[in-house]
Amino acid sequence: MSLENVQEDLEAERSPADVVCYAGGVQKQSANAAAFKFGGSSLLGADCMLHAAGLVRAATRESRVTVVVSAMKGVTDHLLSIAHALAQGKLAYARREAELVLDLHLSVLGDLQLDEDDDVRVRRELQLLGCDLLHEVRVHDRVAATAELFDRLASFGERFSARLFAAALEKLGISAVPVTSSEFVLTCDTFRDAQPHLEQTKERGRAILLPLLQEGIVPVVTGFIGATPDGRITTLGRNSSDFSGAIIAHVVDADELVIWTDVDGIYTANPKESVEARLLHELSYDEAHALAANGAKVLHAKVLPLAAETEMVVWVRNTFNPLARGTRIGSPRLPGASKGASQAPVQHFVESSQRGGVA
Ligand code: ADP
Ligand code: ASP
Ligand code: MG
Numbered sequence: 191m192s193l194e195n196v197q198e199d200l201e202a203e204r205s206p207a208d209v210v211c212y213a214g215g216v217q218k219q220s221a222n223a224a225a226f227k228f229g230g231s232s233l234l235g236a237d238c239m240l241h242a243a244g245l246v247r248a249a250t251r252e253s254r255v256t257v258v259v260s261a262m263k264g265v266t267d268h269l270l271s272i273a274h275a276l277a278q279g280k281l282a283y284a285r286r287e288a289e290l291v292l293d294l295h296l297s298v299l300g301d302l303q304l305d306e307d308d309d310v311r312v313r314r315e316l317q318l319l320g321c322d323l324l325h326e327v328r329v330h331d332r333v334a335a336t337a338e339l340f341d342r343l344a345s346f347g348e349r350f351s352a353r354l355f356a357a358a359l360e361k362l363g364i365s366a367v368p369v370t371s372s373e374f375v376l377t378c379d380t381f382r383d384a385q386p387h388l389e390q391t392k393e394r395g396r397a398i399l400l401p402l403l404q405e406g407i408v409p410v411v412t413g414f415i416g417a418t419p420d421g422r423i424t425t426l427g428r429n430s431s432d433f434s435g436a437i438i439a440h441v442v443d444a445d446e447l448v449i450w451t452d453v454d455g456i457y458t459a460n461p462k463e464s465v466e467a468r469l470l471h472e473l474s475y476d477e478a479h480a481l482a483a484n485g486a487k488v489l490h491a492k493v494l495p496l497a498a499e500t501e502m503v504v505w506v507r508n509t510f511n512p513l514a515r516g517t518r519i520g521s522p523r524l525p526g527a528s529k530g531a532s533q534a535p536v537q538h539f540v541e542s543s544q545r546g547g548v549a
Contacts, residue, residue: 256438
């Protein structure tokens with residue numbers, strides 16, 4: 191484990207061979223692939239979404255980026271409380287709360303201030319999702335609180351946020367499409383804690399994601415959710431969007447997974463609770479796993495075995511402080527080796543912020 195006193199070097203090193211410039215040098219295509227996962231705290235409202243989208247835009251100059259999103263902070267809890275209300279027969283309350291969830295996302299859309307055509311299009315998408323949500327609430331008389339119902343309702347948070355995040359990217363001039371991960375993340379039917387079938391997920395996911403990446407489109411994939419072979423929505427467990435990030439990074443053969451969150455990286459203890467907590471700069475997969483398994487909520491423990499197996503470098507970085515280097519998890523770096531794509535956003539983000547290009 192290496193602690194905070196490591197010299198921070200924000201210069202991104204990159205191999206010229208990784209970047210192919212087209213005529214005029216405007217459009218770049220890279221062999222690098224990165225997956226960026228944004229947690230709920232990074233997505234809370236239009237300003238946060240545009241800021242996070244700015245980080246993605248900067249990274250697309252160096253890498254093919256696939257985005258994985260959580261629900262906006264608090265939304266999954268809200269949806270689960272609706273499931274509880276349904277189970278208790280509180281239908282009017284459940285319906286009101288479901289309408290509030292839709293209104294929340296519509297108000298973020300309003301705050302994004304898209305062009306009129308885009309606003310109309312995305313509003314329609316959100317309203318269609320809202321109809322599905324309200325339908326879930328309407329069709330049930332008093333229902334058994336099945337785990338399947340909980341997962342179906344909980345899935346709406348990521349489905350809403352993926353649409354909004356794709357819209358935020360489009361606003362910044364980046365082609366993006368929302369992708370619902372239940373289209374390809376195949377799981378068992380242990381609702382609320384479903385296990386993915388990795389090989390089938392990889393095959394199905396590549397068929398959906400690679401053509402988008404080849405077209406220069408950023409897929410914005412829902413974290414947290416999958417589906418059984420017969421198409422019933424599952425979730426991978428609470429806080430599992432990090433795990434989805436690792437799964438989707440594996441699907442697209444990403445060199446790096448960046449977990450963007452609201453602290454500067456992984457600390458020796460929760461930095462919001464302990465003034466003694468110290469930032470850890472470098473961790474092995476085993477060290478990170480031990481911290482995550484002992485309750486460091488900043489990173490879901492299931493990320494680490496998959497990352498270790500595929501030798502994927504995982505970074506934990508602060509969306510709100512992109513100049514901070516973050517925590518790197520991986521095999522020890524050889525002297526002189528490239529830092530990879532994850533540092534590139536810092537450089538470009540700073541450049542474009544200075545030009546006023548990032549919201
Ligand atoms: P996100 O919304 O980005 O998924 P989470 O709330 O799941 O964020 O995780 C980030 C939070 O994890 C931090 O705000 C921090 O309070 C908490 N945390 C707990 N233990 C640690 C730790 N050892 N290092 C860093 N953060 C930690
Ligand atoms: N939205 C889900 C949850 O709150 C997954 C996640 O955020 O990681 O549990
Ligand atoms: Mg989290």
